[in-house]
Amino acid sequence: MRTTAQNAELALLLEVTGTPKPGNVDRHREYEDLRFEHFVAGAVGAQPGLRMAADGDPLGESFLRAVEGMSEQRGGNTQFGAILLELPLVAAAGRDEYTLTRDDATAVVESTTVADAANFYRAFEAVDVAVDEPPEGMEPLDVRRGGDAVPALEERGLTLADVMERSTDRDGVAAEWVDGFERVFAAADSVQDCDGPVADRAARTFLELLAEEVDTFIVTQHDRATAEETTERTRAALEGDLDPETLADELVAEGINPGTTADTVAAALFVALERGIEL
Template sequence: MRSPAENAQLAMMLEVCAEVKPGNVDRHHDYEDTSLQHFLASTIFVRPVFKRAENSSDNIGRLIYDAVSVTNTHSGGNTHFGAFILLIPLIAGGGIKGAKEIVKNTTVDDAVMFYRAFGLTKVRMKDSDLEMDVNDPSATDSLIENNTTLYDVMEYSSTVDMVAAEWINGFSLTRKTADFLKNSDNGQKAIIDAFMNLLASETDTFVVKKLGSKTAEKLKNKAKEALDGNISLEELDRICLLKGINPGSLADITIAGIFVALMEGWNWDF
């Protein structure tokens, strides 16, 4: 039987190796600065942190920081920051039920370490996303002074960040994705089906932050066309790559959904 850490690594590997995921790195194409190999390297490098998350007194913020730190040792930059935000409490909690309790009990120390982890990434948020700039040295002082927990940070961000919203809404899209996979008989192809189901029904907040809400809505409509068979996945992928559209938040949620499905017995290898 696989451990939670192994299932988390497997989920990361299965997601990035799936084909075709419009706009995202997969086995057919890389980004200019980040390749499939960088994503796969991260799945290997992060194993010690995931193992600590299984049976550890380390706080969630420290584990997120260490996961980002250890996977930033290659030249591909941030690959899985959003996925770590979801996977680490899911690993520590043994699934969604336990994760719900863990995130509600996060501390100010968790928030401080999360901000430090954010500072290690190339991810940048709009000024309106958080009251405190993660790159401002005084930000962590403000967290301490205001007794702001990591759950508080996620709650504040949840209206503009769908990964943060998962902490607040009980991992609802993660649950939806896991159920989709478990109810599918398409094997590994089910991962693409699950991703496309999300893409056609949810507005990717990473795309909103990078390119605006109109582009994100157009992407969702194009995904619906693809599901209806009016355009191919390959054509949608070409459109995304041409316009620099990267639905990365939905990729992170897909990883979390794969993890939960694996923990609940989903057989990916058939």
């Protein structure tokens, strides 16, 4: 039987094997500087940090270790958001005092500390992550400052949950942390309700999620209009008016990467694996 940490690693691997996932790296499509093998290496490298979270180590330390391991490949940021989204779920599934439910995952989030927030910031020193400019008045807490922002965090007494709450309007992963992982658990239901190989179910769920809501990573990388247009194009693919394979090729060619949607699918796969979905 796989451990919780092994399921978390497997979820990252299954996510990247699913195809077509328009705009994302998968087993059929790559970017010139971001390849399938980078995601495989990133998932394997993250495993020690995932194991720490399952074993009860502080969430911030676990995240930092996972990201440092993930970054030990030449592609850069492969699964930063996916790991961040998985980790409270891994902690809930792996620790005796919790179970893998939305309520208990929320309890894990609410238990985070200032030290967890500090290690979250330090993780930005391990890999380049695309982020928006900080809101007015939040410049001292710009995550791109990495460890240099820790004194400001400590002065304000901000926990990792507090940091996430301040980012919900522009970051889909942060919104899931604050909203009790609603989309993750709904996506896990979708994966389980489909037929066929799990990676194919993940690809179908990816299309459903992207057709339902704009991807905040596209907003960050491009703009809101591009994200909304991508959602409309995905909806057309889901409804049969556009070949998903064609859309996948187009988005890769255009450099449009729905990374937050992929993060959600990875976390959903973890939930489905913990529930016992068979491969």
